[in-house]
Amino acid sequence: MPEPSHTLKRRGRLLRVGAALVVLLAVAGYLVVQYVTGGHGPGCKVVSGKNDGEAYEFTPEQAVNAATIAVVGTDRGMPERAVTIALATSLQESGLRNIQHGDRDSLGLFQQRPSQGWGKPQQILDPTYAAGVFYEHLAKVPDYQKLPLTVAAQRVQRSGFPEAYAKHEPDAALLAAALTGHAPATLTCQGRPDTTTVRAAGPEAVRAALVRDFGRDVLQPAGAEVSRKKHASTPSPTPTPTAEPASGTRTVTVPVAAGKSPAKGRTAGQRGWQVAHWAVANATALHIERVSFGGREWTAGNTDSRWRAAGSQETGGVAKAAVRIVTGQ
Template identity: 70%
Template sequence: MSEPSSSSKRRGRLLRTGAALVVLLAVAGYLVVQYVTGGTGPGCKVVSADGGAASYEFTPEQAVNAATIAAVGTNRGLPERAVTIALATALQESGLRNIQHGDRDSLGLFQQRPSQGWGTPKEIMDPAYAAGMFYEHLAKVPDYQRLPLTVAAQRVQRSGFPEAYAKHEPDATLLAAALTGRAAATLTCQGRPGTARTTGPDAVRAALVRDFGRDAVEEAGAEVGGAATPTPSPSAASPSAASPGTGSGSDSGSGTGDRTVTLPVPARGGADGRDALERGWQLAHWAVANASALHIERVAYAGREWTAGVTDGQWHATDAKNGDGSAGAAGAVRITTGG
């Protein structure tokens, strides 16, 4: 058999080089898109509060949904264990994604079925509603806090794979500790704002009402730029209402004051009786989890500050002044938006 000619070898090398270049360009393009848009890959991380090695990385989309699930649970006065069970269930059922498909007519974060009385398709696709329905059923399970997680989840879900929930318990435990505020400064996100469809203080306040309820937001006495903000309109309680406002909360371009939402933390934590510091850290972690969705640039609380886009993405101690020039204090959470 004759050996290939030199021209054939050159053509072969060129083809291989060209193919490699195409692959590299495709990868580079993908990475650019992920960076600009906030991506679908891990952009958030939660770690153990005790300094252990346990951690969980997840996406901005998952972070928003997890924060909603936690907010709905604590707003109902439910314990951290209930939030852990709910998060583990959503991790198994949907990967913490609000999906519009599933087995038969299953939908949403918890794969609830309209035909089984969980609500209309539109209701089930509302994460706050879906989480509320899960908790409503979980609260009816006798001694659910003492049951193994997989048993408690199965009593609600009636899944064909009841043991599957258990594998998500470690990650759900980390998330619940952070998103209920028990574990301080343990949740971080890169905060890339490319996918933000709603921005500004009004959008932040509407999202707070959506997840925590109007009473919780009014109790906190949210302020924008140092002035108390008006109560949101009734339509602000729905996810579709989370849109930029034109009132006192909009960015007028006069500095960060007009772009900052201040949430005073009541000395006793709130009507649910939770510790004040925990309540503050829940609000602060909620803001970080929503950073990409709401174009949040900075969150400051209890002498610590998180800033979007910082390489390490960690919470850093602040001096007497927060990064936005305001006095650092444990009594308020300050959320600065990008517009």
């Protein structure tokens, strides 16, 4: 039998080298994704409340930041359109990640620059502050709600690529509708606990995070209002929860009342769904296992991206007036 020709041998070597390169590129791509997403796959999904098939998948890290941006906006009485503009801007500037680097001295969710008067680096790296100062500038743009999103965003950001914001508008609109409470039961996450970093978890951590984002009255019953924390002036302080849990309980109950919402015209239902979606968005970081509101319930580990009918214990009058958050610790 004749020996293989040199051409065939060379071709075989090239095929082996090519296959090895494909494997290396695949591994490199995986590592890049792990770096960019913080080790998490998409994990979260938001769907349209209009049943038109529109959906957007994103990571738990992005979910936490998006929820904070939305809460800061509604706390300031900003409309859903403003939240959409803010979310689209952050998607373009940082991928909704609180990054500590960027072009020149740009930092954080919105790539704001200390040298341009946006604040000190430690302030800009506080998502609450960064979102607040973005809305502060947006509110000064005349008729921003009537402008194309890319124009409104550009008048705040002064980006070198002003048209880039437009491509994020559909995804930002879905997120804004869910995270302001206007589209009930549309945001879900797998809710697998984050084991890559050590974070506080359990009911006390949930209470502290609620106070940090919503203000100190979030855990107060109706009629027991306290002064609200204002956003954007200083970095968020470490909050002290305003309500103590019952001994041994893993459940955090958040009262919902239209009067407690800072934005005029918002209903108790919108307020409740904002809190409920906030809890789901923070499920990975805070080890939240179950969230219920308005007769619907989300459970961690449920991968079909749906809110289900709540059990009988969640369908009474208390459940309709409160969001119930059950933690894993």
